[in-house]
Amino acid sequence: MPPKTAPNPAPTATPPATGAARVVKKRRPEQRQLILDEAAHLFKERGFGSSSMRDLGARVGLDAASMYNHIKSKDEILEIICFQVSDTYIAQLTEVEQMEANYLEKITELLRRHVRLMTKDGAAVSVANNEWKALTEPRLTEFKQARKRYEKGFAALIEQGIAAGELQAVNVSVALFTLLSAVRWVELWYRPGRNLSAAELENDLLTMLLDGLKKPTA
Amino acid sequence: MPPKTAPNPAPTATPPATGAARVVKKRRPEQRQLILDEAAHLFKERGFGSSSMRDLGARVGLDAASMYNHIKSKDEILEIICFQVSDTYIAQLTEVEQMEANYLEKITELLRRHVRLMTKDGAAVSVANNEWKALTEPRLTEFKQARKRYEKGFAALIEQGIAAGELQAVNVSVALFTLLSAVRWVELWYRPGRNLSAAELENDLLTMLLDGLKKPTA
DNA sequence: AATAAACACAAACAAATGTTTGTTTAGATT
């Protein structure tokens, strides 16, 4: 459905404003990443459904239409953000699973990396955690599977930790979700440059959570 | 801006389908509550921004336009849901603050009611927790203040508990957010009728969290 | 200097959005 009327009859021969506030951008394959970064923050703030491509364009400093030179669709942006996060989580799980350590140590390390990703990439993690429901269908199922895989792997560590006598015999699901959930305030509340450093936070949080898991008598 | 053309030239004299699947609804002031309930579930599932009034109407079994006989706007629906939840939370805090009990007991009771509201009114709580950012301006600020009031009150209990020697000397903010956050998986994962009852869940969760807070030597 | 590719924008698009209007129906009240 092409436009019926001539769309651009030469805008008064404007030599695209190289004067004034013209940023010196040259070739910019980084524009794509800028769009993704800005989208993560926008989607976190306003939610995917309440964020328009024009809003996003305004933040990036680009016309909405121009962004389609760098990305395929609004949906694709969400996909990239969500799967970049879930891929990282899965990778961390796999690494920790193969560590030489006891289960309490593995759980500690996995939680540590989990929190670290939040303090480093808070916006993206937030979007992956809260906006994934807006994914469209082939990817929606894939994402759910990835999350399930992570939860299963994490649960297995807890289960084995209990079997090995390293942890209290709590309900595995309750423990799993409590840990994963407890850690999520970081993504919502943490701002770098508060009087709480990322390292302090990490330690305080882990201490608090694992004191509830650790066997008091061992 | 009234319609310029005659909008409804008598639809072939249809006596509004009292036959077939006509529910026996009489006067219905309950329609408003139905709309609010259905909205809570829809907003939880799809997010406020991705939920349309037509979607909502379909669930309620009403034309989108018809709902405006019961509610003022889409925004108002969100407001009602959010403040109904925050009002309840504030009320619970006030009640617990005035209890005759030590701080650990107060914290336990507050958390217990907190969780109970989630298992009872999961959808509304979820919306209040995740979609409040979509509130429009006079109410947005009010909501933030209510949340702050709740957090401050909760933090005070923790602080006093520490001062009284009932709790470990953890960072108050970390403890507060960890507790509030840990509890939130209930709203996301809990479904009544799983093999985990609401009462079991409540106890397991509290045990796990407060074992990390309780002084090991006292 | 010429060419080709990457990229930005204006204009337009169809579809979807929240909401209003006018009218009709059904139940309650008199």
Add this chain to the structure above:
DNA sequence: AATCTAAACAAACATTTGTTTGTGTTTATT
């Protein structure tokens, strides 16, 4: 039976939505 009112709907509304098209400009390559 006549009247009133709450509530349902169809149609339309003005905007906003995501996206496409066409054109011009910029940059890198030759």
